[in-house]
Amino acid sequence: MKQYAYNDVEALQELVSDEFGSWSGQVEITQTLVDQFAALTGDTYWIHTDPEKAKTDSPFGVTIAHGFLTLVLLPKMVGEPSYEVTGYNNILNYGSDKLRFIGPVPVGSAVHCRSRVKGVTATPKGTKLLMEQHIHVVGQDERPVLVYEMIIIYM
Secondary structure, eight states: OEEEETTOHHHHGGGBOSSOOOOOOOEEOOHHHHHHHHHHHOOOOHHHHOHHHHHHHSTTSSOBOOHHHHHHTGGGOOOOOSEEEESOSOEEEEEEEEEEEOSOOBTTOEEEEEEEEEEEEEETTEEEEEEEEEEEETTOTTSOSEEEEEEEEEO
């Protein structure tokens, strides 16, 4: 695995690509998981929490995961790293530039993701990487259900 010093912006430019990396591991979306998230957030809307009503009233025929639940599962979708950033003291999650919930995630399905480095820039705080991540329902890999651009700063 190739290593890059966090402050070598020129070398890190090699990581910028239009191509996404390999698929991560899969995370199962269960009704229990959705219900726990609903209890935590207070978002108990029936399309997420009432399987019986979803059978008859939902366009999907089943309950679906909350968009933000799908997003917060990203750290569980671990893949094989293709590079390593070294020499930093801290990594800061600086936020995001884009977040789109494009499609439903049915309860009973599994999700996985792929990512790519979209940009690398030097900032006064450190080296900023813009990571684009796509989450897909397993078996529906032609179109993501969630697109997220995360900003990471290595310091």
